Amino acid sequence: MPGETVQPNPRGPAAVPVPGTLMVDTSRDDRLGEFRGVAGPYWSLRPVRGGAGWEAEPAAVRRATRKERLHAEIERWNARSRGEVL
Template sequence: MAQNVPTDGQVTARIPEIGAIMLDTARDRIGEFRGVAGPYWFLRPMRGGIEWEANPEHVRPATPAERLHAETARANARSRGSLL
């Protein structure tokens, strides 16, 4: 179950479920939520690759259109054999 954690002492962010599709607005990248380390959230690119740290203040759930785009890209990468 998700829980609340302070991100800057005043704002409380809700931790998403592992695997939730999120948008890092600071980087304009979509990734799967992988966990928390200190004040940061870890997101992994949908097409595979290295996780990145994201400030929770700049992360929001992906819209249905963003999810569809990311899931299509992941399926295409899987069919090419380039998904890690």
């Protein structure tokens, strides 16, 4: 599955996810988003179905579970079938 590998984090021992990896921001009621990159001390995430992104503290972000990733993919497929632009 895309986004399952990681890149070394130049700031320390933790690994920075590959862009596109689905992540959960635990500081925002477990909000699911795609990892977009590093913005200073924060990680940039954007909603799976598009829209405005946000920045999160890396310590408050975890990888999405298999169930969460599947749910996100189903949401994408449903949105595309309705002709929504993502």
